[in-house]
Amino acid sequence: MKVFLSYNVLPNIAKQEHPEKVREAFEELGPTFIKIGQMLSVRSDILTPRFIGELKKLQDNVKTDTFATVKQTIEEETHLKLTDIFETFEELPFASASMGQAHKATLKNGKEVAVKVQHPGIKEEINLDLSLFAKVLPLIKHIPESNVVDPKEIFLEIKTSLQNELNSLKEAENGVAFYKKNNGWEIIQTPIIYRDYCTEKVLVMEFMQGESIRKFVQKEVVSKESEERKQLKNHLGNVLVRNFVKQVFEDGFFHADPHPGNILVRFLEPNEEGYHAKNKVKDIQHKKEMKQGSIGFNYTEEQDLPPYRLVYLDFGMMGYLDETMIHKLTNVMDSLYGNNVKNIGRAILQLCNQIGPVDEEHFFEELAPLLDENYGASVGDLNLQTLFFRIIAICHQNNLQAPQEVTMLIKAIATFEGVIRELAPEISLIEIATPFAKKYFTEKIDWQWxxxxxxxxxxxxxxxxxxxxxxxxxxxxxxxKGKSKINLELKKQNELMDRVERMMNRLVMGLILSALIIGSSMLVEFNAGLTSNFVSVLGMIGYAIALFAILFLAVDIWKKGRRKK
CATH class of the missing domain: 1.20.5 (Single alpha-helices involved in coiled-coils or other helix-helix interfaces)
Known part of the structure; x- marks a missing residue:
């Protein structure tokens, strides 16, 4: 509470001001709040782009555990000696974060693995911080968006994400599912998870060579290689977008934290397995007309895979979409491609939860200029975080709330945008996503029905x-014959009736005040012996009440006038 007050955290969040103060407060509060800040840094549905940009600067600043501590954790969790599991184990970690650290090792069968080990006591520390944060939660009701975005729901989402990250078995389960759905999809690779050695605090997976996609993009190259490198970056960006859209529309299971550190570029050696691999492109149906009739046959077209791979890592945060939600998202993508504002608006209305009265025509009018402005633009010309923030803001103003799974998808896309912007800014996400949406629609729809x-x-x-x-x-x-009746529906009739009621209340109040002033004047002038002083005092009290009421009305009218301006 002391840190929150000294950095003015809640008012700054409520007013979306001084994001650097909020970042400094989170850094001072330690691992839990750093992690919360990192999660919020991609929530374009809650925070402004400026706020998001500042929170992205949050960095883990934790000391690494000693080898003795790591060894003790692994042996206590697996109930095996370190030497019984690993042939070699590097004592110094190659990566460290707020939750844990990662070491390179070799299994007894010779397979190179990465071993993620949780920091001792981090689970208890995070659970304590979360319980304290829950007590501060009621103060967040002062955030302007809290009437539409439920702070309790956001807190539960953060709590669930953190607890999932604290459970390595959950990440192992996600990793196995993601491997089955995506490993070997064109140039996509994911690590094998060794479930036999995974526990709540230890995760053992295949060690993947490569460099982060950000380092790959920022690497300097010779000018004569620039055209070839540009084609390479375009191919990588195209594959990433198509694979991510496939995760959403076909699998209903997507990587919810695809930041550059979780995607590697790996170049294969000529003697390495997979260097000469081929990829099934599509099944082709061929029909040949002949004098005796026609014959048909199917064949599979293949092509050589390039000697590089895109590797996904870190499966702690994953998103799930059921059939109903995928169908709704399909309608949104289809309507976006058609650029019909009414259809897009209706698709968004079906997607969102209505938490109050919704004026559809007003919603369409606010949505139209934004969609016209950004239709058909490539990633390089778009700032998806800003675009999503503006769309969510329009939804908020019209009593619409995005479901949690859609919020997570928006968060993932906003993160993904940064990767694609650096690789291939001319790619249009809508143009690539629409064929997948149409394919899903044609495959899933029950044509007979x-x-x-x-x-x-x-x-x-x-x-x-x-x-x-x-x-x-x-x-x-x-x-x-004059028997027909015409029913008219006035827009915002409830609001209109409220205004009429307020006007009538003021008119009645004015009449009462007039009567009070006249009555008080008569009492002040009253003169009948002993009772005159008492009656005069009553008259003065009436004057005072009237004066107070008039001042209150004047201030109220002035405030409302200022608010309108």
Whole structure:
């Protein structure tokens, strides 16, 4: 609380001001809050781009554990001696973060592995911090967005993410599922998880060579290689986008933290396994017409894979989408590609939860300029974080709240944007994503049911068609006899009635004040012996009440006028 007050954390978050103060406070509060800040740094649905940019500067600043501590943790968790599991084990970690550190080792079968070991006591420290943070939670109701974005829901999401990261068995389970769905998809690779040696505090996975995609992009190259390198970067960016869209629309299981440190570029050696690998491109159906008839056959087209791979790491934060949510996202992508504001708006309305009255026409009017401004733009011309922030802001203003899984997807896309912007800024995410969305739509839709439904609708329409002339005559007859009624629906009628009610209340208040002033004047002028002083005092009290009420009304009118300006 002392740190929160000294850095003015809650007011700064509420007003979206002084993000550097919030970052400094989180750094002072230690690992838990650093991790929370890092999670918030990609939440474009909650914070402004300026705030997000500052929180991205948060860095883990923790001391590494000694080899003796690491050895003790591994042996206590696995109930095996270190030498019984590993042939070699490097004492110095090659990476360290707030949750734990990673060592390179070799299994008894000769396989090189990365061993992630949790810091001792970090679980207890984080759970204590979370319990204290939960007590501060009620103060966050002062954040302007708290009426739409539920702070409790956000806290539960952060709590769940942190607890998942503290459980290496959960990450191992995610890693195995991600490996099955993505390893070997074109040039995508993921590490093998060795489940037999994984525990809640220890994770053992295949050691993956390579450099982070950020280092790869920033590496200086000779000018004569620039064109070849540009093509390489375009290919890497294209594969990453298509694979990520596949994770969302086909798998319903996506990497929710695809920042540059979690994606490696790995170049294969000529004698290395996979250097001459081929990739199945597509199944082709061929039909040949002949005099005796026609024959058809299928064949698979293949192509050589390039001698490099893209490697995904870190499966602590993963997103899940069910069939219903994928279908809704498909509708959004399809409508975005068609650039029809009404269709896009309806798709977003289906996707979001309504927490209050929604004026659809007003929502469409606010959405239209933003979509027209950004339609068809490449990643290089877009700032997805800003775009998503503006769309979410429009949703907030119209009583719409994005579901948690969509929020996580937006967070992942906002993170992913930075990677693609550095690799291939001319790529259009919508153009690449739409074919996947259409493919999902055509594969998942029940055409038999849809045809039956369309046939039933057509049958009802055919039955109703002969009755149309007689119904029109009935309407004209009612109009001629003055029997028809017209129902008008006023937009924002509740708001209008509230304003009328406030006006009437002020008018009544004015009449009461007038009567009070006149009555008080008569009492002050009253003169009947002993009671005159008492009655005069009552009159003065009436004057005081009237004066106070008039001042209150004047201040209220002035404030509302200022607010409108």
């Amino acid at each position: 849809e045809l039956k439904k369309a046939g039933i609708d057509l049958l009802y329409s055919a039955k109703a068609a002969p009755k149309i002339p007689s119904r029109v005559l009935d309407v004209l007859d009612d109009l001629s």
